[in-house]
Amino acid sequence: MDAFDPKCPIRNILARFSEKWGLLVIYTLTLKPKTRFNELRKEIPDISARMLSATLNTLVADGLVERYSYNTVPPTVEYSLSPIGLTLVPYLESLIGWAKENSEEIMKHRIETSKPMRTY
Numbered sequence: 001m002d003a004f005d006p007k008c009p010i011r012n013i014l015a016r017f018s019e020k021w022g023l024l025v026i027y028t029l030t031l032k033p034k035t036r037f038n039e040l041r042k043e044i045p046d047i048s049a050r051m052l053s054a055t056l057n058t059l060v061a062d063g064l065v066e067r068y069s070y071n072t073v074p075p076t077v078e079y080s081l082s083p084i085g086l087t088l089v090p091y092l093e094s095l096i097g098w099a100k101e102n103s104e105e106i107m108k109h110r111i112e113t114s115k116p117m118r119t120y
Contacts, residue, residue, distance in 0.1 A: 010075040013062070013068060016058055016062055017058075017059065017062065017064060017088075019055070019058075020056065021044070021047055021051060021052070021055045022055055022059060023092060023095075024044055024047075025040065025044070025047075025052070025055050025056065025059060025065075025090075026059065026064065026065070026081065026085060026088060026089075026092060027092055027096070028040060028043045028044055029065065029079060029085070030081065030092075031082045032087055033041070033080055034068065034079070034080045035078060035079055035080065036077065036078050036079075037049075037052070037053075037056075037077055037079070038075070040052060040056075040079065056079060059085070060079075062081065063082055063084055064081065064082055064084060064085035065079050065080070065081060065082060065084075065085055066079065066080050066081070066082045066085075067079055068080070
């Protein structure tokens with residue numbers, strides 16, 4: 001498989017869950033076994049309800065998240081990581097560790113590159 005080929009399934013899988021909110025939602029679901037929609041919104045305050053819903057639907061469609069719907073009034077829906085989603089957690093924790101180790105250097109580069117370039 002060629003990861004540069006747009007039709008490559010590996011590329012497609014990585015792109016789906018590594019979109020802007022996917023990894024953050026996955027990581028947030030590690031904090032509590034079953035989490036309701038509004039609890040997720042509280043944990044990720046800068047995500048819109050529409051974007052959270054779309055992200056959860058994508059993660060459910062990929063089998064990384066399980067959705068539990070209870071026949072209550074009002075309806076109760078909870079989300080949790082699926083068994084395959086749980087296998088992603090150690091890799092995500094490694095990535096978070098890498099980000100923590102390198103955050104100062106990365107932020108320094110961001111500041112340096114945001115300054116206007118001098119021309120001579």
